[in-house]
Amino acid sequence: xxxxxxxxxxxxxxxxxxxxxxxxxxxxxxxxxxxxxxxxxxxxxxxxxxxxxxxxxxxxxxxxxxxxxxxxxxxxxxxxxxxxxxxxxxxxxxxxxxxxxxxxxxxxxxxxxxxxxxxxxxxxxxxxxxxxxxxxxxxxxxxxxxxxxxxxxxxxxxx
Ligand code: THU
Numbered sequence: 001x002x003x004x005x006x007x008x009x010x011x012x013x014x015x016x017x018x019x020x021x022x023x024x025x026x027x028x029x030x031x032x033x034x035x036x037x038x039x040x041x042x043x044x045x046x047x048x049x050x051x052x053x054x055x056x057x058x059x060x061x062x063x064x065x066x067x068x069x070x071x072x073x074x075x076x077x078x079x080x081x082x083x084x085x086x087x088x089x090x091x092x093x094x095x096x097x098x099x100x101x102x103x104x105x106x107x108x109x110x111x112x113x114x115x116x117x118x119x120x121x122x123x124x125x126x127x128x129x130x131x132x133x134x135x136x137x138x139x140x141x142x143x144x145x146x147x148x149x150x151x152x153x154x155x156x157x158x159x
Contacts, residue, residue: 006147011139017131021091024049025131025139028093031057032135035072038062041099044072044107048080050087056080072096073113077120089124092117092145093131104137108148117145118152 011017014025024047031045037060044060058076062069073094080089096107109117109130121128127144142148 004150006143008143008147009141011141013137014133014139017139020049020053021093021131021141024055024091024093025095025133027055027057028095028131029133029135031059031072031076032095032097035059035097036061039064039066039069043097045095046072046076047093048076049090049092050080050084051090052084052087054080054084054087056083071110071113073109074116077116081120088126089120089128091129091131093133095133095135097135103135105134106132106138106140107134108132114145114149115152118149119154121145122154 014022017025027047028045031047032043035043035045037043039062046058048056050056056076056079058072058079060070060072061075073092076092094109097103117128121144130142130145131139133139146152
C-alpha cells in the first residue's frame with residue numbers, strides 16, 4: 001500500500017539552533033508583539049529570511065468581518081515578496097502568544113497558509129523550511145513546506 005511520511009527535526013529549545021535560524025526565530029517571537037488580534041487575542045508572528053540576509057516580519061491582522069483577517073505567514077511572505085521579488089526565501093519562522101498563556105508548544109500553519117507557502121516554494125525553486133515554536137520550549141523544523149501539504153494542488157494542475 002502506498003504511504004506518505006516525512007522527517008522533521010525537534011529541538012528542546014531555541015538555544016539548540018544555530019545562526020541564522022536562531023536569529024530568525026527570535027524575530028518571529030518578537031513580531032508577535034505587533035500582531036493585531038483584538039478578537040482572538042491569539043498573536044502570531046512570522047519572519048522570512050531571504051538569501052540577501054534580510055529578515056522580513058509579518059503578523060496576523062484580524063478584522064471585524066472575521067474571514068477578512070490575515071494570517072502572519074501570508075502577511076510576512078506578501079511583504080517579503082513585494083519588497084524583494086528577486087530574492088529567494090531561505091526559511092520562515094512562525095511563533096505565537098496564546099491568550100490561554102500556554103506558550104511552550106509549537107503551532108502549525110493553517111491549511112490556507114500551507115497552500116500559500118507551497119506555491120511560494122514552487123516560485124522559489126528551492127525548499128522553504130519552516131521553523132515553529134511558541135515563546136518558549138520545543139522548536140520543530142519542517143524541512144520543506146510541501147511536507148505539510150501532501151498531494152498539493154499547484155500551478156501545474158492548471159495546465
Ligand atoms: N493565525 C495565523 O496567523 N497563522 C496560522 O497559521 C493560524 C492562525 C491567526 C489567524 C487569527 O488571527 C488567529 O491566528 C486565530 O486563529
